[in-house]
Amino acid sequence: METSVLNLPEREYLLPGNRTCAGCGLSIAYRYILKALEGNAIVAVPASCLTVLHGMYPTTSVLIPCVNVAFPSTAASASGLVAGLKALGRTDITVVGFAGDGGTHDIGIQALSGAAERGADFIYICYDNEAYMNTGTQRSSSTPLGAKTATTPVLGKQQHLKDMPRIMEAHSVSYIATACPSYPADLYDKMRKAKTKKGTRYIHISTPCPPGWIFPTKDTVKMGRLAVETGMVTLYEMEDGVFRLTGRSRSVAERGKLKPVGDYIKLQGRFAGISADNLKELQTWVNSRWAGYLKRA
Numbered sequence: 001m002e003t004s005v006l007n008l009p010e011r012e013y014l015l016p017g018n019r020t021c022a023g024c025g026l027s028i029a030y031r032y033i034l035k036a037l038e039g040n041a042i043v044a045v046p047a048s049c050l051t052v053l054h055g056m057y058p059t060t061s062v063l064i065p066c067v068n069v070a071f072p073s074t075a076a077s078a079s080g081l082v083a084g085l086k087a088l089g090r091t092d093i094t095v096v097g098f099a100g101d102g103g104t105h106d107i108g109i110q111a112l113s114g115a116a117e118r119g120a121d122f123i124y125i126c127y128d129n130e131a132y133m134n135t136g137t138q139r140s141s142s143t144p145l146g147a148k149t150a151t152t153p154v155l156g157k158q159q160h161l162k163d164m165p166r167i168m169e170a171h172s173v174s175y176i177a178t179a180c181p182s183y184p185a186d187l188y189d190k191m192r193k194a195k196t197k198k199g200t201r202y203i204h205i206s207t208p209c210p211p212g213w214i215f216p217t218k219d220t221v222k223m224g225r226l227a228v229e230t231g232m233v234t235l236y237e238m239e240d241g242v243f244r245l246t247g248r249s250r251s252v253a254e255r256g257k258l259k260p261v262g263d264y265i266k267l268q269g270r271f272a273g274i275s276a277d278n279l280k281e282l283q284t285w286v287n288s289r290w291a292g293y294l295k296r297a
């Protein structure tokens with residue numbers, strides 16, 4: 001049975017007082033992820049806003065152990081943790097490699113690809129705020145077309161984003177899911193399911209970022225919902241190769257249609273001044289991707 005927000009567990013593993021910005025989508029996602037892991041996990045985290053969230057040793061507001069690892073090495077470090085725990089006979093602990101989009105799509109992709117090809121037994125989570133936020137919003141290969149960043153300041157980025165879950169699909173891993181903290185029960189259920197699987201599992205979470213995307217901190221949940229309702233983000237899972245739309249994406253597919261991309265980008269300063277060509281191109285890209293998902297579903 002699918003979880004609803006009414007029966008999510010009450011126990012908290014992310015306590016008040018962490019160091020993320022107000023309205024951080026990552027911190028909302030992390031709260032539900034930790035509930036699903038029930039505290040029985042070790043996370044390997046590279047340089048990113050998640051390191052900042054964890055705080056400076058010996059003070060932290062997170063109730064699970066975290067290993068800070070070198071930026072490109074998340075999946076390699078997680079592989080090592082799995083091997084070490086196995087040697088100690090501690091196969092009851094879930095290992096999670098947890099990196100940002102820069103740490104996944106760009107600098108960590110080699111280690112992730114290698115681990116996935118070996119079928120290393122951990123959950124890999126990419127939280128995708130669509131730029132290198134921790135260092136001041138530089139573009140990554142997950143930044144969408146037309147978004148302004150510190151390194152694409154005039155026209156905005158002139159390339160489409162890299163579709164990381166599709167790359168993971170090519171590795172035939174046992175479980176792939178996309179999620180967004182605006183739909184916490186959907187995220188929670190996917191984490192629970194990932195926990196029951198073996199081998200490399202990949203979860204891709206879209207995490208709105210108020211300072212990087214330039215929107216008011218009160219609008220984080222709304223921004224995530226609009227991302228899904230416009231098709232900029234699609235909620236789905238692939239279990240042993242079988243594709244399924246979930247949550248809000250499934251209900252849009254069954255009973256409605258996508259909102260125009262303009263409804264989403266007009267609320268974000270990073271898209272201010274986007275060219276008419278780029279907006280048209282973005283809408284075409286969304287339409288074509290959505291048609292592909294509908295066909296598969």
Ligand SMILES: Cc1ncc(C[n+]2csc(CCOP(=O)(O)OP(=O)(O)O)c2C)c(N)n1
Nearest residue numbers: 047048049071100101102103131132133134
């Ligand atoms: C090898 C290496 N290169 C560059 C850096 C600097 N650095 C630290 S965090 C970061 C950005 C991380 O971006 P992302 O993975 O998207 O996470 P976010 O900050 O957005 O949460 C960079 C470039 C580093 N720590 N190590």
Ligand code: SF4
Nearest residue numbers: 020021024049133209
């Ligand atoms: S920069 Fe964005 S992702 Fe990083 S802590 Fe702030 S809101 Fe969260």
Ligand SMILES: [Mg+2]
Nearest residue numbers: 100101131133
């Ligand atoms: Mg990022």
